[in-house]
Amino acid sequence: MSATYRVTGMSCGGCSKSVTSAIQEITPGAKVEVNLEAKAVTVEGADEAQVRQAVDAAGFGFEGRV
Amino acid sequence: MSATYRVTGMSCGGCSKSVTSAIQEITPGAKVEVNLEAKAVTVEGADEAQVRQAVDAAGFGFEGRV
Numbered sequence: 001m002s003a004t005y006r007v008t009g010m011s012c013g014g015c016s017k018s019v020t021s022a023i024q025e026i027t028p029g030a031k032v033e034v035n036l037e038a039k040a041v042t043v044e045g046a047d048e049a050q051v052r053q054a055v056d057a058a059g060f061g062f063e064g065r066v
Numbered sequence: 067m068s069a070t071y072r073v074t075g076m077s078c079g080g081c082s083k084s085v086t087s088a089i090q091e092i093t094p095g096a097k098v099e100v101n102l103e104a105k106a107v108t109v110e111g112a113d114e115a116q117v118r119q120a121v122d123a124a125g126f127g128f129e130g131r132v
Contacts (some may be wrong), residue, residue, distance in 0.1 A: 021125025059087025
């Protein structure tokens with residue numbers, strides 16, 4: 001099951017890659033899709049607390065579920 | 067004492083902030099300066115292994131000392 005979260009501060013492909021890596025560092029095997037324009041990150045295989053922790057550590061803004 | 071490392075994959079302010087946050091997550095209190103054009107990250111208060119770990123986890127390319 002996947003969930004979509006609003007994440008602020010991402011503005012380029014490097015940011016997308018960074019958020020993805022940070023989530024997969026905490027939860028290896030998670031599937032992550034980033035939509036920069038929508039400021040949306042869809043994650044399968046990680047719970048909300050894990051996503052929040054990864055996004056915070058990577059310096060982006062976690063704003064909860066969309 | 068500070069050291070400067072070459073880090074690839076950073077292309078905007080979000081990337082700079084992400085690398086900085088990732089390093090400070092591993093070594094709170096570290097001072098980090100990012101020069102995007104030079105692909106250079108100067109760090110005071112963290113050792114090379116810590117910087118490498120943080121940069122890898124954040125999805126950027128750690129290429130050692132400049």
